[in-house]
Amino acid sequence: MIRKFITLFTDVTKTGTKIPKEEYLTTGKNIIIDQGKDSIAGYTDRQKGIFKEVPVIVFGDHTRIVKYVDKPFFLGADGVKVLKSKEKESNYKYLYYALKAAHIPNTGYNRHFKWLKQININYPGFNEQKNIVDILDSLTRIIKVRQKELALFDKLIKARFVEMFGDPRGNNFKWKQTSIKESCTLKSGKSLSSNIEKERGDIPYIKVKDMNSSKNTPYITTSSKFVKIENVKKQILPAGTVIFPKRGGAIGTNKKRLTKLSICADLNIMGVIPNIEKLNSQYLFAYFNTIDLKTLNNGSSVPQINNKDIEPLSISLPPLSLQNEFANFVQQVDKSKVAVQKSLDETQKLYDSLMQEYFG
Structure with a gap:
């Protein structure tokens, strides 16, 4: 009816x-x-x-x-x-x-x-309504459980970071201290002509909106636009770069991502490239995940983060072997996250399909 x-x-x-x-x-x-x-x-x-x-x-x-x-x-x-x-x-x-x-x-x-x-x-009739609700409620519970599991994995990584390295600004373990300027290279993105942006190409061209994609959380792996490598040789950010919004309201979202492949970015994004002889990229990424980007805003009418706001940040330099151990731990957690995410995606797909069947 x-x-x-x-x-x-x-x-x-x-x-x-x-x-x-x-x-x-x-x-x-x-x-x-x-x-x-x-x-x-x-x-x-x-x-x-x-x-x-x-x-x-x-x-x-x-x-x-x-x-x-x-x-x-x-x-x-x-x-x-x-x-x-x-x-x-x-x-x-x-x-x-x-x-x-x-x-x-x-x-x-x-x-x-x-x-x-x-x-x-x-x-439909009351009994059929109840059956439909029971099925959708069950799927909703599974989806929530999977989402909580993913959130717990992220908390586990943060907890392991603190356990191994302490407060990055408190230097509990008395590691040698350095600055981002001394241990990293800062590189801001650049606006590219729209006529060289393509749906396919050599290098992903990352904009802030691409950081919101589930496919790019927490690692940048793809983009909605690509460019040829000959057009962006000087703008390339290598794999292992920590990126985040540097201009406008997007700073308030406090999003950081780690690139899993070489990219170029638009002018609203800043990249922090670690000196691999000093810093493991996973360690640097976890360090930046402890920082609230809003506290780095230069206070102008249009929120903005510049090199001078990032360069003085102090970061501990634990032994590289310990940083690598942390990176291996993150890798194992990521494998578990992939399995849970797959289950979540399959459950969500079934839920969407049944919603369409019952109400479409």
């Missing part, structure tokens, strides 16, 4: 109480739900006005994000729609998955509820 959205849902947003963002707490008695990506935006100790008629579906009018909420809550800032079913006995989890699968056009930072109200929903 196909049901129209307007026959299934009623908008009860007005019965909720909104909490201004500046009043969000990091902990509190009650949760705040807004239209952002996080399942819980913040907390409050307020009691009066809490929305108790749960479960409900929360829709981000600007973000198009759909959330299932089964605990009493307060609303976040503007842009949240709270939806209740018109049916007395409704499987809200099923409705949640149905709305997640709905195709809502992205019209930027505009309101999208008008599009949501136009959708039709596949609405």
